[in-house]
Amino acid sequence: MxxxxxxxxxxxxxxxxxxxxxxxxxxxxxxxxxxxxxxxxxxxxxxxxxxxxxxxxxxxxxxxxxxxxxxxxxxxxxVPDPEGVMAGNLAVLPEQGARLDLNDMQAALARLCVEQREALLLVGAEGVSYEEAARICGTTLGTIKSRVNRARTRLAELLELEPEEDLGPDRLVRATLFLHAAV
Missing domain, CATH: 1.10.1740.10 (RNA polymerase sigma factor, region 2, helix turn helix motif)
Incomplete structure (x- = not known):
């Protein structure tokens, strides 16, 4: 120029x-x-x-x-981070895994019978007590507990969950933590 x-x-x-x-x-x-x-x-x-x-x-x-x-x-x-310490500790999990998990969960919920799905959603998702769920569904406390238990068991089967995956980090997070610990 x-x-x-x-x-x-x-x-x-x-x-x-x-x-x-x-x-x-x-x-x-x-x-x-x-x-x-x-x-x-x-x-x-x-x-x-x-x-x-x-x-x-x-x-x-x-x-x-x-x-x-x-x-x-x-x-x-x-935020000042001259040594890169804070940036090194930041991590964002990929969003697509959560989206796929949500889709799988919705499909599995749809496969439950209406009574089990209703009980599970009231107790598990809405946080309603077992007693209140029994009143809402017009059934007994024992029936609601049974429906929730059966629904959880069936969901675990449908989603092919292993007991150690039921709580805590998923496979992706565990693999990432394993790689980070190895470095």
Missing amino acids: AIDPALRQAMLDAIPHLRAFAISLSGDVTSADDLVQTALMRGLENLAKFQPGTSMQAWLFTILRNQFYTEIRRRRRE
Whole structure:
């Protein structure tokens, strides 16, 4: 990209003033140098937007100032983690596994008889007590307990759950933890 020599010289002449301004804003020479470099790069990228006859220095000051305040706003949302310790401890499980598990659970629930599904959903999903579920369903406490137990057993069969998987992390989480512990 060919730059008009006069514009190039105006940019070069502005560098010491930009640096002084950046130091006064940031209070740090290293940050100031980064700000100046970013301002010059943005100035070059947007040189077509510069209006001849106006002050190149003032235009670059505006770019630098805007960049400084953008970085301040960005830092407010960021958590300092220079060693990467916090980032190393963050992990997000893949969402598709949970979605597939939900689909499997819905299909399995649909295969239960209505009475078992009703009892299980009231007690397990809605948190209704056995006594209250018995009243809602118009049956006895023992019948509700039996229906819930049979529904849980049948769901475990339909979902092919193994006893150690019933509670705690699933296979994916256990594999991840195993790999993390091995490293």
